Amino acid sequence: MPPVGWRRARAVPPVPAADPSRPEFLTALDGPLSWSSLAHRAGAALPGAEVVKLVVDVRKTPWVPYFLDTVRYQHHVDFCRRLDPRVDARFDQEMYRSEERPFVLLTMTRLPGGAGDVAGDVAGGAGAAEPGAADERWWVEMWPGDTLAAARVVEVVELLRTASGLGGALRFRAASDDQRRRLEQLPPDLRQRLGPLLDQSAIHRGVRFQSLTTGTAHGRLRVLRAHDLPEGLGGLTPYDVVVAATVPLEIGPVAGLVTAEHQTPLAHVAVLSAGRGTPNCAVLGAHALPEVRALEGQWVRLEVSASSWSLEPVEESVARAAVEARLAAMRAGAPTLVRDVRRGGLPRLDERASRDPAVVGAKAAALARLPRRLRRYRVPGFSVPVSAYVAHVETAPAVQSLLAELDRADAGDGSVTEVLARLRAAIRGLAVDPALLAGIRxxxxxxxxEAPLFAGHTDVILRSSSNCEDLPGFNGAGLADSVRLAAGDLADRLLEVWASLWTDRAHLERSAFGIARGAAAMAVLVQPVVPHAAHVVAVTADGVRPGAIDAYLLNLLPAGALVTDAAGAVAEQLYLLDDQPACAEVLTLAVGQDASLLPDRLLDETRDVLKRVDRWVRAGSGAAGADVELLLLDAPRDVPQHDVPLVLLQARPWGVVGG
Structure with a gap:
């Protein structure tokens, strides 16, 4: 806890522009008012947190700390040029990598006790809590790629503890594995002076609010408790605002979502909400809040911003009009599905036919179209084209009858969920042409x-690749199933992927966006399963790190884990990968972890692959970034004769593709 004199610090309001009444900088903090005059809200990553940028001038003795007005100076380089106009293009190398640097650059953070308190949010928005709570935290950190000698880090921290008046309440956070390792190797006397490092997971442990997709939603409030899931998901509609006790593996096109436990940032529901542009947030214990339960079944308005949320009742007519306007906007200019049933065979990824999503679906076509310098990261594969789906599925009388029945159910005559279940069962019961199965084998x-490294490889995955994905105005990510192939069940596995075109979530999503079901078709991409150490889901969208030239959000999981789980349910790790130069900033590690799944030896190559994919996806789709899946290989022996340490599984537009 900070000294008593700090307990009266004012909450720092978000300030959009520099305020001339605020000091440009201070060389010491003498209490709460001086902190408030400089600090700026950190934003969505840590709701309620306040930050002050620091420059320590080490050109002369004694060193001089500068606590900066962080609205005015959002980048250290601007203030450094004020102190020394000779600061030039070598700034990154000199200020972060050299022991002869003139300045040490840091950021100081205050996370108030009770930040993002959920009861206050329901009452009408989050405000920063007053200092003094038992779980309040103060820390200082450097850029994760900074190589300042560990002994000098200790001296800088001691200087800032004195200048801030916080003393031992101010901790140091190692922002990367490299910094942590070097500090842990300090002699015992210096380790004692530095004190315990701030645990990575401890920073996020007290955060009760998490903003995933900002926006406003209207609808009838549905509260789904643990015993309601997953069955309760089937009856949801675009007219529902949902508060769920846990993070569902999937959810239909609802108006908005609040989960009562943290989500992994790239969980399926987070990706789906981002693609739809519907508000999504996590509020710990939201389903049990009296204020939420009092609104259950009523028409409400949900507001989600980067740092707060609110839920309030509205008139039914207002809510219905808002929902209908949103649906009309979603359906305006709905894309037309295109499929080519003339192309048969099993086109390989390196064949020209595989570049056409009308033949092989969007996922396979994206891998086939990769630029030459990215193809080396692609493993071999071939597609069962959409023509095979049409020949087997749409010509079956039972399926034709159920598709007609589905049209009537969509018009209000019957249960859509019940018809879809029978449709999937009918598809799974079809016979598959033996010639097709022989061709796949x-x-x-x-x-x-084609690739001797896969000689005798029998572990295979059948990946869904429909023509209903990555369309203008419609993302369609995560709506169908991919399955691993066990020995002897090829026909069953193939039919399972085909049937997943008609899951509740896929059909309802397409219907909400006004996409006619008639031309929907499923191709299947067949590829070997690659042994790996970690699975990476990355987002390269604008705004991942405001002000950064290239910064990518990475979610890493050990082999076998899924990003669809709730945060903390698996040993996931979240990083920001910077490109100035390549450096991974640790945002969160699972509790109890201290080793990174992203080794230093892979930083440069991972950064290079993501940058190339990002530029290629933006140029080809008009999207604001890329959704990328990679596998990190533990060592070359994992995949013998594979000459690269990464495998590129997927490269698709992030969010809604532009028209």
Missing amino acids: AGIGRWTD
């Missing part, structure tokens, strides 16, 4: 010739 066998 032969294609798997040909991997021996």
Whole structure:
């Protein structure tokens, strides 16, 4: 806890522009008012947190700390040029990598006790809590790629403890594995002077609010408790605002979502909400709040901003009009599905036919179209084209009858969920042409010739690749299923992927966006399963780190884990990968973890692959970034004769693709 004199610090309001009444900088903090005059809200990453940027001038003795007006100076370089006009293009190398640097650059953060308190949010928005709570935290940190000698770090921290008046309440946070390792190697006397490092997971442990997608939603409030899931998801509509006790693996096109436990930032529901542009946030314990339960079944307005949320009742007519206006906007100019049923065979990824999503679906086509310098990260594969789906599925009388029944149910005559269940069952009961199965088995066998590293490889995945994804105005991510192939069940696995075109979530999503079901079709991408150490889901969208030239959000999980889980349910790790130069900033590690799944040896190559994918996806789709899946190989022996340490699984537009 900070000294008593700090307990009266004012909450720092968000300030959009520099205020001339605020001091440009201070060389010492003498209490709460001086902190308030400089601090700026950190934003969505840590709701309620306040930050002050610091420059320590080490050109002469004694060193001089500058606590900056962080609205005015959002980048250290601007203030450094004020102190020394000779600061030039070598700034990054000199200020972060050199022991002869003139300045040490840091950021100081205050996370108030009770930040993002949920009861206050329901009452009408989050405000910063007053200092003095038992879980309040203060820390200082450097850029994660900074290589300042560990002994000098200790001296800087001691200087700031004195200049801030916080003493031992001010901790140091190691922002990367490299910094942590070097500090842990300090002699015992210096380790004692530095004090315990701030635990990565401890920063986020007290955060009760998490903003995923900002916006406003109207609808009838549905509260789904643990015993309601997952069955309760089936009856949801675009007229529902949902508060869920846990993070569902999937959710239909609802108006807005609040989960009562943290989400992984790239969980399926987070990706779906981002693609739809519907508000999504996590508020710990939201389903049990009396204020929320009192609104259950009523028409409400949900507001989600980067740092707060609110839920309030509205008139039914107002809510319905807002929902209908949103649906009309979603359906305006709905994309037309295109499919090519003339192309048969099993086109390989390196064949021209595989570049056409009308033939092989969006996922396979994206991998086939990769620029030459990215193809080396692609493993071999071939597609069962949409023509095979049409020939097997749409010509079956039972399926034709159920599709007609689905049209009537969509018009209000019958249960859509019940018809879809029977439709999937009918597809799974079809017979598959033995010639097609033989062709697939032969294609798997040909991997021996195309890529000797997969000789005798029998672990195969059948990946859904529909023509209903990555369309103008419609993302369609995560709506169908991919399955691993066990020995002897090829027909069953293939039918399972085909049937997943008609899951509740996929059909309702397409209907909400006004996409006609008639031309929907499923191709299947067949590829080997690659042994790996970590699975990476990355987002390269604008705004991942405001002001950064290239910064990518990475969610890493050990082999076998899924990003669809709630935060903390698996040993996930979240990083920001910077490009000035390549450096991974640790945002969160699972509790109890201290080792990174992203080794230093892979930083440069991972950064380079993400940058190339990002530029290629933006140029081809008009999207604001890319959604990328990678596998990190533990060592070359994981995939013998594979000459790169990464495998590129998927590269698609992030969010809604532009028209």
